[in-house]
Amino acid sequence: MTVIELDSTFWLALGRSVLVAFFVAGVSLAIGWPLGVRIGLTAFPLRHLLLALLALPLLLPSFLIAIGLSMLWRGLGGAPAVVWVFASLGVPLVSFAALAATLTLTRGQADAARLAGGEWHVFRQAMRAAFPLAGLAAALAGVLTLADPGPGQIFGWPGAAGELLTSFAAHYDRALATRQALALAVVAALLAWPLAWKLAPEVASGLFSRDVNRPSPRRHAAMGAWLFITVSFVLLLPLAGLFKPLLAHAWPVARAWNEVRRTGGDTLLYAALAASFAVTLAFVLAWSAVGSPARRRWLVAAALALLALPPALPALWLIPWSGRWTLGTALALRGLPLAILLALRAVGSMPPSWADAARVHRVPRATFFARVVLPWCARWAAPAAALAALLATSEVGTVLLLHPPGHGSLPLAVFTIMANAPEALVAMLCLLYVALALALALAAQRAVHHL
């Protein structure tokens, strides 16, 4: 079997990756689970802004967080630093999972718990209710780290994904890289598939649930402080690190602008292609699964498992057809899982009676689709496209493998110049990317808020 032909360096790196994955899952659960539940139960100042900031690391390339932290503390390195970076993505993921689970509690359930034992009892009950989703999200956060090479490369703790990157980017050994990617995919799938399969019914039922009468949140000013501290660790400290070289040196505005101008068009093109493909495919798949709970479970499980697979794997196979369209298609796979979940929510939140009313009143199918279904789905497709575009843009390995010569993306430019270019330039490019991601995240959050 070809996978066995990999040397011990790779298997050691894979061991390091699995170790990091376990720590990341643990840290993410310990912080994100109570945090998400508390956010769901309380009201506090600047809630929307802080939630948008908490979501931002999910949309940034992990190496960007790593660059920020490495600039902030020179001595930072090894496994703890890698865990910190990955936990910056894991904590928000678990927090939002716990928040989503908490929001399914009804006002009646919260009031019953309140009468039985006060606010602390409400919190305990909500924690218990949120555990399955939060726990599984934490596990998924761990698995997701397996396919990400960036932080390990930067902090000198190379994992299996780093070995894979070295194989195709430094040694140009596509066959070895493919074997490594397959081995990594098998390990990721073995870890991710059971979780995804277990998580799928809960996620699917959440996506297809009707809105409930939510408990009114209790005002809790300290909660804002708690969330702010978390946001500081997962986002603000890395951002402070990115500002640090800019305080010591002149701002390389002209060079940064040149780099943005050189890569900006292609970056936007890839993002647009990936978002279009991902959203179109997601809605087609969601429509095909809407009538069958079994198909829905398969689709949700496949989406979650796809999230954990190394993006380099399909890219390695697509190298003979490399080009802009191929790259756009491959990048679409990165955003596809989230797009599928949002498309399922869009389709699942349409009561069947809408179509029944159209049939009874003989509304032509095309008219009903154009006037009712499309506008409804568009409100979900917009944030899905924004998220898919951001996730696709933050992917570096796929772009590295498939981009036409001279047509890389902005994150790829940062990734390739970070070792040799002046720190101030790297920092400035990173901050420009953060600004772009923040603008899109706020727009997406605004769109979701109005649904």
Next chain:
Amino acid sequence: MNLLRVHELTRKHGDQAVFTGVSFSLAAGDRLAVLGASGSGKTTLLRLLAGLDEPTSGVVERAPGLRVGMVFQDLALWPNLAALDNVALALPDLPKSQRWQVAREALAACRVADLASRKPGTLSIGQQQRVALARAFAVRPRLLLLDEPFSSLDPLLREELTAEVRRLADEISLALVLVTHDPLEAMTLTRRALVLENGRVVEAGEIGSLLAAPQSRLLSQFAAQMETTRAVWEQRLPSGAQPQSER
């Protein structure tokens, strides 16, 4: 002439029969209540009458060109469209020039003309009910199907909207099928009823006669409740006083 004839209608989900052997017919102006507890198959029957589902066996015969209006239990208003658009979209057979005029008239008839530009999410539940009624009436139906449309309303609003439906139905001699679990609601809108229990029609006829000698659990309980209410009412009234409605 019958607008609708239902003969030996049976509907099954898998091996499980929802109901079997349902038969009745409706002429213009007839009003029928389908009574039954939750899960007795009332809504399934209404969907078969509307042509939304196919029966497992039996026949639903509609008069040629029969126009049907329907008010759904959840109202099924399209949330992204304004009230006027909700009504106008349900008039695809009319030329565009007439569509808006008819939709406006329907909203006015249901006393929500001033809400034409508002979306359903911004309306109260009573206003949404009126828009749903306007949509059903706008098609100038000869048969109106009502699926527990007033079940979530408070008694005052329910009475107001029931009177509204009665008025509109009287104006155009409309045939009507009302699905409900509430015999009182059935009595205010219809004279005839059939009662579904355990997948069969256990009794059918004039509601007054049915209540005089109820065969079903639903009507027996209702008749007993009415007796209790009357007894309590008579006990609590000062001697010699009459209930206001009997004065």
